[in-house]
Amino acid sequence: MKVQIPRGATEVKGAVRVQPQENVYLLSFVTTERTAQEITEDLHPDYPLAAEGPSSSSLSGQGFEHLDLTPPQELTNVRTTSACPPCAGDSRRRHVQAVEIHIAAASGDRVRVYLTAY
Template sequence: MNHTRRTVNRLAAVSVVVGLLTAGCTTGQGSRGTDDDRYPYWEKGAGASDAVEFMNLELPQSATQVKGAVRVQPQERVYLLSFLTSEETAESIADDLRSEHPLKADPDTDSLSGDGFEHLGLTSPQDIKGVRTTGVCPPCVGDERRSNVQGMEIHVGQDSGDRVRVYLAAY
C-alpha cells in the first residue's frame, strides 16, 4: 500500500510539473506566439557592419554603395549585405565562401533573402537578368571561420560599366 501511494504521489507531482511546463509553452487568449504579426521585423540600428561581422568577411576597399540590414525571424536572423565592386573582387568573394558549386546563372532560384534587398532600396537579385548565384553551408564544407553561419548565398549582377553588385545573405 505504501509503495502504491508513493507511486501515485510521484505521478501526481510529475503531472503538475508537466502541466506547468506545458502552460508556459502554449499561448493563451491575448498572448503572442511565434506566428504573430511581430515577425519578421528589421533590427533597428543593425546594418552593413553587423552583416560583415556575422559573415566573417573582409569588406573590399573598393566597395562602394555598401548597404546592410538584419531581418529578425522567429527562429533566426537573416543578415543582408550588398555593395558595388569589380567583377574580379566579386569572384574572389564567391571563391572565399568555399561553395562546392561555382557562380552560375539560375533564373528559377529562390533566395533566403526573400524581398529583403528591396528594404535596402535595391532591386531584388532574383529580378536581375543574368544574375549569377551560389550558396554554401559553411559547417558542411568545413569552413571553421563561419561555423556559426548555417547558410550563405551570394548573387552577383552586372551594374554599370565594369562594376557588379554583390548581394550576400546569411543566417
C-alpha cells in the same frame, strides 16, 4: 558572415532581418568582377557561379527591398551559388548555416554582390 568589405567597394548596404526562427543577414556592395570572384571563392561555394533568370528561391526574400535595392531574384542574368560553411569546415563562419551569393552586372566592369546568410 565574417566578410571583409573590399577596398574600393561602393554602395555598401547591410541589415539583419530578425525572424522568430533565425536571423537573416544581408550585405550588398558594388565592386569589380575580380573581387566578386575572390569573395565567392573565399566562401567555399557548393558549386560554381551559374547564370539564372528571375527566381523566387532566394533566402533573402524581400530583405533587399528594405535597403532600396532590387532583390537579386527579380533581376535577369544573375549568377548565383550557395555555400555551407559548416559543410566546408569554414570555422570563421561556424555560426552561419548557409550563405547565398548573387552577382549582378552594375556598370562597366563593376558588379553588385548580394550576400544573404542565416
